[in-house]
């Protein structure tokens with residue numbers, strides 16, 4: 001580990017049992033315009049954030065075809081190609097965009113296949129490391145949506161399959177169709193509805209990717225719910241929110257998002273924070 005490998009202390013998780021990622025990753029949705037639409041105001045800044053993430057040891061990047069749309073994937077390719085051997089890109093399909101802030105599920109198998117092909121092209125890879133169904137579309141059978149992803153994996157276009165915003169029942173139903181390597185649901189210190197799903201994932205060895213790990217910044221605020229604990233620990237509030245997630249479960253793969261190199265460095269340094277049992281309990285009581 002070099003001095004700059006800030007992410008490494010978070011440990012490693014093997015997605016699908018064979019694809020190692022450093023557990024504290026990065027979510028690339030923020031690298032877009034207002035309403036996750038169009039290009040970010042500071043395009044060079046976005047490239048700098050992605051490159052700095054790799055420099056400080058982040059290996060797991062989460063994106064989606066719908067971020068921008070296409071913008072986040074394009075920036076990842078521009079910033080990170082040629083990809084370092086240990087960089088793992090997770091993308092998603094299944095939500096289409098009809099305008100800023102609008103997200104409409106589309107789970108037609110042919111659409112999912114098309115979006116996989118387009119993500120392969122934009123990311124400049126032969127295989128997508130982790131391809132996640134962004135939302136289940138009630139208009140089509142779950143087995144058809146997940147089944148199409150399984151076909152893409154059998155064709156070598158996808159290495160592992162993940163789900164997003166699902167229940168335990170839907171995860172079990174999908175697992176009857178094919179192997180599911182990860183689940184991505186909203187989860188953070190103050191939003192824990194997905195706790196039973198997290199416990200299920202831990203029991204089954206499925207990676208759990210909590211989206212909005214910082215409650216979209218609420219947990220980063222100097223006057224937010226973690227202010228006192230942060231002062232007591234000599235850490236930033238967002239660092240404690242991430243340290244709590246990392247300790248909560250060994251299958252937890254947080255993907256904090258930011259447009260700022262300084263925030264990226266601070267968030268990633270959370271990997272090195274060890275919470276005592278008392279500190280963990282104090283944080284756990286914040287809801």
Ligand SMILES: NC(=O)c1ccc[n+]([C@@H]2O[C@H](COP(=O)([O-])OP(=O)(O)OC[C@H]3O[C@@H](n4cnc5c(N)ncnc54)[C@H](OP(=O)(O)O)[C@@H]3O)[C@@H](O)[C@H]2O)c1
Nearest residue numbers: 027028029211212213214215216217220256257258259263
């Ligand atoms: N599966 C899904 O349906 C789904 C839905 C939403 C998101 N996601 C994924 O989850 C990832 C994370 O979500 P997110 O980025 O929206 O929310 P987040 O990580 O909870 O919070 C990001 C917000 O917190 C601020 N922030 C980050 N670090 C900070 C720090 N150290 N100090 C102060 N403020 C800080 C950011 O502002 P600055 O830019 O100013 O730092 C940004 O406004 C996304 O990038 C995406 O990959 C998935």
